[in-house]
Amino acid sequence: MILGSCVREKEVSELLRQGHWPHACTAELHAHVDGCRACRDLVLVAASFQKARAQAAGAAPLQSPGLLWWRAQLRRRNTAIERAARPLLGAQIFAFVVTLMAGAAILGWQVRQGFHFTTWLAELPRAIHLQALLTDLLPHLGGGLWLLVPALGALALVGTLAAFVASEKQ
Amino acid sequence: MRKPLPTPLESVLPILVAGDEPRVAQLPMDNDAFAGFYERSARFLWAYLARVSGDPALADDLMQESYVRFLCAARPESLASQGEVAGRKYLFRIGTNLLRDHWRRPQSASIEEIPEEFFAAAGDEGQSDSRAMLGPAMKLLRPRDRQLLWLVYAEGYSHREIAEITGLASASVRLLLFRARRKIAALLHAQATNQGRRP
Numbered sequence: 088m089i090l091g092s093c094v095r096e097k098e099v100s101e102l103l104r105q106g107h108w109p110h111a112c113t114a115e116l117h118a119h120v121d122g123c124r125a126c127r128d129l130v131l132v133a134a135s136f137q138k139a140r141a142q143a144a145g146a147a148p149l150q151s152p153g154l155l156w157w158r159a160q161l162r163r164r165n166t167a168i169e170r171a172a173r174p175l176l177g178a179q180i181f182a183f184v185v186t187l188m189a190g191a192a193i194l195g196w197q198v199r200q201g202f203h204f205t206t207w208l209a210e211l212p213r214a215i216h217l218q219a220l221l222t223d224l225l226p227h228l229g230g231g232l233w234l235l236v237p238a239l240g241a242l243a244l245v246g247t248l249a250a251f252v253a254s255e256k257q
Numbered sequence: 258m259r260k261p262l263p264t265p266l267e268s269v270l271p272i273l274v275a276g277d278e279p280r281v282a283q284l285p286m287d288n289d290a291f292a293g294f295y296e297r298s299a300r301f302l303w304a305y306l307a308r309v310s311g312d313p314a315l316a317d318d319l320m321q322e323s324y325v326r327f328l329c330a331a332r333p334e335s336l337a338s339q340g341e342v343a344g345r346k347y348l349f350r351i352g353t354n355l356l357r358d359h360w361r362r363p364q365s366a367s368i369e370e371i372p373e374e375f376f377a378a379a380g381d382e383g384q385s386d387s388r389a390m391l392g393p394a395m396k397l398l399r400p401r402d403r404q405l406l407w408l409v410y411a412e413g414y415s416h417r418e419i420a421e422i423t424g425l426a427s428a429s430v431r432l433l434l435f436r437a438r439r440k441i442a443a444l445l446h447a448q449a450t451n452q453g454r455r456p
Contacts, residue, residue, distance in 0.1 A: 104413050128442035135445060136410035139391045143304035150321060152295035156288050158321075159328030166329070 093125040103133045286328075295324065298345050305412065306352055309403045311396060315359065323352045349412070350422045353404060360400055394444035402437035409434060 099120065102108045108130065109117065120126045198204075212218065286294065302323060307316035327348050395403050401423075408414045408422060416434070420427040 128438060131445055132406070132438055132442050133410045135391045136407060139308060140301070140304050140407075140411035143308050144300035147300040147303035147307075148317060149295075149299050149303075150317075152292040152299075152324075153288060155295070155321060155324045156291050156328065159325045162325060163329045 093123050095119060095123070096125055096129055099126050099129055100133070103130065103137075108134075291328065294341065294344065297341070298348060299324075301412065302348055302352055305349065305407055306356065308391075308395065308411075309400065309407055310356060310359070311392075319352060319355045319359070322355055323348055326351050326355075346414075346418060346422060349408070349414075353422055356400070356404070390445060390448060394441050394448060397444055398437060398441060402433065402440070405430065405434050406437050406441060 095116070099108070099116070102112055102116075120130055299320065303316050303320050306319050306323075307313045310316055310319070327344075330351075398406070404423065405419060408419045409416075414422065416427050416430045419425070419430050419434075423430070425433070
């Protein structure tokens, strides 16, 4: 199917593209364009678009190319880091799952061997000699025992904060 | 002398391990080469984005994003072998995709989000002839028709090149262009007739 409906459209298009229309064309071609609807439309549309292009290009607000270059470099670097960190995250998840499974397996094995969790929990302070530890510690602390709990809490808070800041920096 | 093989950590994390500029973050052209390319191509890309979208502020954003994506995605070896013309075509392809993404996104109805320049432009006394002629006619066309017409008549791309830029089949480009040209020609003729009748 020929959509152009005029055999001279290609010739007119080429002249328009090279900027030879209308001054560097024969009178015969001018006469043809005046009488041919397809070629007249082509000239009108192409001239309108080329004029619009020149005017719009003149009004274009240009940014600093250095800034764009820097942004692209930053984005490319971040993408590469993300790509590199992906297997590490996978390994961490895998290790966590393996640890959980191992813990569950050990616990199951212990239960089958006759292990009672509630009894073990009740006997835990005795097993780690907590009573002896407190008896030794209390006279040294004196009236400052009330400081121990907030100090431990503060230590935990500072540790969490430090871990968060470190992960943010990474 | 044979280069020592990278350790497993170095092969996974070249950026974090290597002390110098990381290889993976290398851009397809250096800063100066890019500045020259930008200087030669940015105005025409902006013109395309602004006239096809009808929104200069959007064209600013899309142009910046186009260049950043171009730098991130383009391969240095393909740019070196195919030259600046191919680079420019690639840039228009990115811009076209960004425009398409923008049109597919749900539009905001909030008036606060429309840039002030948009309102200023509507009442601009210094409106140029071509803008006054082409602008209203362009608004009556479908976005895809605007793209195709601009690429062929303003940028001078062939049907095959437009097919590469827009992702359409070459035969479809020919048919769509034929219809779009007939439509805009009719609109331009009608506008010219109306302006001629006006006192």
